[in-house]
Amino acid sequence: MSNRTMKSLIFKSLRSKQIAITIVSLTLFVTIISLALYEGTKKSVTLDVNGEELEIKTHANTVGKLLSEQEIKIAKHDIVTPSVKTPIKDGLAVSWDQAKQVAIQVDKTKKVVWTTKETVGKVLAEAGIGITEHDSVIPEMTEQIGDVDSINIEKAFEVTLNDGGKKQTLRSTSTTVADFLKRENIQLNELDRLKGNAEEVLKPNSIVKVIRVEKVTDVVEESANFAVETRNDSSLLKGREKVVQQGKKGKVSRKFEIVKENGKEVSRSLLVEKVLVKPQKKVVAVGSKVMVASASKARKRVTSVSRSNAPSGGKELFMTATAYTAQCNGCSGITATGINLHSNPNLKVIAVDPSIIPLGSKVWVEGYGYAIAGDTGGAIKGKKIDLHMPTKSAAYKFGRKKVKVKIID
Structure with missing residues (x-):
């Protein structure tokens, strides 16, 4: 092959490469220009996805298509702001809050809600469930929803x-x-x-x-009563009493255990008792001598004074007087001091209250004369006396009177 031919082939080859390079460069240039023009026509949008912001450039003409570009599927309860039909403008802010299913158990009642709220408290407020400070809420009101899929509430x-x-x-x-x-x-x-x-x-x-139960101890000093001792005294007339020794109260210290319930005493137990001063007993002589009056002595004793006028001395009382006989129903005829009224129907004997007129006392009764307080009676109490009469007719005739009485002896 000649040199000329060789040169011609080399020239053709170089020319072909230059053309190819030119075409590629032109294509690349056009592509870059097209991409630049394409990107330049995109609009800038801020997309908030569940609280996370993204800066996006897009040719989408609506919010719905923008979300589709981002492969975001919108569920029924999701919230998109602005709406999916809103046209895209440069600088538009779009937010997508994905709804979450949450089960709310209130005591024994359960309900399921879809929500986009961030905290337990906001979810309950959205569901219209009021909570007081005494209610129990699990998780706590400030807990982020995140992975929470159930809320348990116990109402107080x-x-x-x-x-x-x-x-x-x-x-x-x-x-x-x-x-x-x-x-x-x-x-x-x-x-x-x-x-x-x-x-x-x-x-x-x-x-x-x-x-509330408590036990306490209490020490008190109390008086101790004296005992009363009675002794028969044959020198005193039956029915009479004589204090031989006066009684004196003693003093004793007692320690108690006291149980209280809610501040009130419910029981008291004696723990220790100590005699501080011994009591002195009271000795009383009770007469046992029975006065037996013969007809002659009784008449002599009573009639010897019955003719006299009212005595000048003696304790004077005004009393209500009634009369009775030894022959009354239920009467024995023997007085409390032993006088036999059947054998001595004319004796002047009166029934008395011994606390007012001591038995055996010599008395003078207005309208009756001198007599002996020798008997008692169930109805003769206080300033009342009952006069013995020899016959029923005399007793009925006397009736009931207010009389003056003198206690001679």
């Missing part, structure tokens, strides 16, 4: 607490009495007790009663 109910007699109404979600006391920081001391069982189920309007 009223419980009456009677602590040591002091009542107050509280709200609680406790299931047992023991849990309620623990939550309310109610502590029981060693002697304190509950009315009922600590494991008893707590219900609305339950009453929890705590009985």
Whole structure:
């Protein structure tokens, strides 16, 4: 091959390469220009996806198509702002909040909601569920929804607490009495007790009663009564008494253990008793002498003074007088001092209250004369006397009178 031919071939080859390079460069240039023009016509949009912001350039003409470009599928309960039909403008801010399904359990009632709220509290507010400070909410109100798919609520109910007699109404979600006391920081001391069982189920309007028990000791000094000793005295007329020795009260110290419930004493036990001063007994002589009056002596004793006028001395009393006979129904005819009125129907004898007129006393009775206080009667109490008459007619005739009485001896 000649040199000329060789040169011609080399020239043709170089020319072909130059053309190819030119074409490629031109194509690349056009492509770059087209891309630049394409990108330049895109609009800038801020997209907020569940709180995370993205800066996007797009040719999408609506919010809906923008989200489709980002492979975001919009569910029924999702919230898109502005709406999917809104035209895209440069600088537009678009937010997409994806709804989450949350189960809300309120006591025994359950409901399912779709929500885009961020916290438990906002979800409950959106669902129209009111919460008080005493209600139990799990998770807490400030907890972010995130992975939370259920909310459990225990509504507080009223419980009456009677602590040591002091009542107050509280709200609680406790299931047992023991849990309620623990939550309310109610502590029981060693002697304190509950009315009922600590494991008893707590219900609305339950009453929890705590009985506060305490033991205390009390030392008191008290007077000790003296004993009364009676001795028969044959020198005293029957029915009369004479104090031989006056009684004196003693003094004793007593130590008690007292149990109180809610501040009130419920029991008292004697622990120690100590005599500080011994009591002195009272000695009383009781008359045993029976006055037996014969007809002659009694008449002589009474009639010898009955004709006289009222004595000048003696204790004077005004008393209500009635009359009786030895022949009355139920009467034995023997007086309390042993006088036989059947054998001595004309004796002047009166029945008296020995605490007013001592038995055996000589007396003068207005309208009756001198007599002996020799009898008693169940109805003769206080300033009353009953006059012995020899016959029923005399007793009826006397009736009832207010009379002057003088105690002579």
